[in-house]
Amino acid sequence: MRSMIKLLFGISIRMQNVGEQGHMALLGHSLAAYISVLDRERLRKLTTRILSDTTLWLCKLFRYENGSAYFHEDDRDGLVRVCRLVINARYEEYASEGYAVLSAKQPVIYQSASCRPGLGQHLCNQLGLPLSSLCRVPCNTIFGSQHQMDVALLDKLIKEDTEAGKVPLLLIANAGTPGAGHTDKLGRLKDLCDQYNMWLHVEGVNLATLALGQVTSAVMAATRCDSMTLAPGQWLGLPAVTAVTLYRHEDPALSLAAGLTSSQPVEKLRALPLWLSLQYLGHDGIVQTIRHATVLLYFYFISFCPMLLGSGGGSVEGYCAEEKEVLNAFNKWLCKQLAHLVPISGVDVVELEDEGICLRFSPLLTAAILGTQQKDIEELVEKLTELVPIMSSTMCLRQDFREETYRHSPWLRYIEDFCWPGLGAVRFEPRAEGMDEYRRKQELEKMNAELLKKLQDLDTDIIFSTGPEAGTEDGCIFVGMVTEDVDVSDLVDTIAALGRDIEESGRLLENMTEVVRKGILEAELQLQKANEEKLMEEGMLRQLPLVGSVLNWFSPVQSSIKGRTFNLAAGMMRNKEVSFEIVLNAKCSVILISL
Incomplete structure (x- = not known):
């Protein structure tokens, strides 16, 4: 119901x-x-x-x-x-x-x-x-x-x-x-x-x-x-x-x-x-409705199409298969953007045998149903004049982006995806010494997810994303459309630098964890040894709770056992004249383990 x-x-x-x-x-x-x-x-x-x-x-x-x-x-x-x-x-x-x-x-x-x-x-x-x-x-x-x-x-x-x-x-x-x-x-x-x-x-x-x-x-x-x-x-x-x-x-x-x-x-x-x-x-x-649609079409052509006369177009026969896929992806993106920004315009995608994916505007089919007016076509033309230059600049910079990514090998790997309407896709490749394939894959996805978050937090108009859901390799970062004033070299340098920072931070934390683990094991051994020495020096009776208190009150014992500290930076134990405590300082740089 x-x-x-x-x-x-x-x-x-x-x-x-x-x-x-x-x-x-x-x-x-x-x-x-x-x-x-x-x-x-x-x-x-x-x-x-x-x-x-x-x-x-x-x-x-x-x-x-x-x-x-x-x-x-x-x-x-x-x-x-x-x-x-x-x-x-x-x-x-x-x-x-x-x-x-x-x-x-x-x-x-x-x-x-x-x-x-x-x-x-x-x-x-x-x-x-x-x-x-x-x-x-x-x-x-x-x-x-x-x-x-x-x-x-x-x-x-x-x-x-x-x-x-x-x-x-x-x-x-x-x-x-x-x-x-x-x-x-x-x-x-x-x-x-x-x-x-x-x-x-x-x-x-x-x-x-x-x-x-x-x-x-x-x-x-x-x-x-x-x-x-x-x-x-x-x-x-x-x-x-x-x-x-x-x-x-x-x-x-x-x-x-x-x-x-x-x-x-x-x-x-x-x-x-x-x-x-x-x-x-x-x-x-009836005549007025049909004439209105033809007027919209005429207004669209005289407003926008002259801009395209110098930018080519027509058949894509001169392109290779990969370039055709890229052009199709860009035109799909353009239509999706226009359909979202100006839905009442009635633009849609059509695939032609020679031209590939094209943007179709046919007011005779849509204007009467959607109620399209001249102001909607003006908005459509305005959005087109904004989006088409961005598409053109992105197309021109795709090859530069690929070459700059190869320059940062082996840290960055360029991911070939002809169906992506943007600058391109990359993946940061961490060093994987001693890692099995499963661990390496987990580390790769984790680091690139963190890198993507850092890139998305940058103060820039460039959109970074995980790309399309289907047919995408794991741990990829997709870079969207860019304007002509974008410095591709600086962009790739930034991606590589952020990736290396994440990798170094991860390895520092990993090393720190290993040092702390070894230090704790050494401290446990030292504590065990100190307890044995204390038992030998003070005797068994002083270890009993009630008897030991009475004996210590009548006959205090001065222990010769020294306290110890664990220096995280040095990774070693040192003697220290302090009472028993374990302390982790605020900066996680020193752990004190004392007796």
Whole structure:
């Protein structure tokens, strides 16, 4: 019950940030459940009206004339149904013969190498096709964007498949790749699809800009495609709203066979939350929301990106594997810092095939949901201008740090960790004469833990830590980001000096302990010997408590046994004319053991 209360409480907190249009979408789900219990005829009329109105609005809003709409929870499901539609259209006997028809002339689905991961495999699984039916088209590597489909190579692949007796079925293109947000050459791809009687499907975040008054020609070409998948919930900040696939096809029977249309009124109610939200926002509200996101993106580019023009970037092909790991680690660190410092900005990490780990800022996907404003982008740019120079200086000083550490060998050992976003990692290596491996490991961890504490107590902005939890050697000290004014040589000297001080202090204490132990043993022997001498000199009777007191009172004895002191510094016993006592002075330098 307590966990359920926490869950409900968490949901109520998040709902405060949904916004009024988000509440309309949530209301639509409740209203759909209520409407579903109406009598069949009223339900049919209402759902038909909702579906037709929503389809008309979306087609008009996103410039897709004479289109039909399929509303689906899984944003991949629309493409699956479209593929079934195309299969039914290209293979006339598919409805009766099934996969046997496909095995005779294998269909081929082409997708860009920049498509979202797993999409092609999902299609093959849902359609019952082998993975050999999926053709991954490489992107441009010499001319144009590295994230745009290579049209010339696609043409070549289609010709080869046609000559092999295969059926080029469908092409999946991007209007905004999931990673870098690039748009394929949709106009040329559409001409190629018409040439080979292929279906062109387009998806991507840049399709949202079709609702604006001014649209780039690259995105405008998407209006010629045979189908497109939209994500209005993400673009408009609407929770739990279905994705929509718009498509053009003249045969309603094939659409019904593919599952793109349904005679069940309840399934048509999927459009109700979106219908209510569109009603609430209106045309101007929808356009304003999308325009706001594009303005944020434009402001970000003009504010920050000019700073990066002189610092390189792009592909990491020129780097070795270790350097790529370092760059990835630094970019992960940057994104983590920005997500913590400016969480409402919506920045996140994306891994691209050529570039590696990159920082992605896509307000079309996040601004409406998070409520990002221009002041948030100003703060984001401010933090970037602070963090990027620190990253650059740290990258430049990593090699110096390694070389300076080697200079202090064998006391310091440089620890190679390409996944650490910082200056580097070191470990102080104590001398281990006469120690077994277990004792040496314990001593190493103990000394480096004490060294880390001393470094953390230094008056400096540099962060010292134990590093990542997984995959780290024992007893390592990780040095974080540094500014360009840091003297690496002085820093390493300080680490080495502190380590040697700890080692010397430890060995002094160890020697002191051994000296004290030997001194105590010698004192015990001397005390035993003195007691024996005392017994021989005074006799047995004087040792008895009552008799001895009487004898000592009548006939006092002057003992010839001298007291002794133990000098800790000299490590030897000395005679002393004092009464019996054992004293440890305040500085632990002398122990007095006297008789």
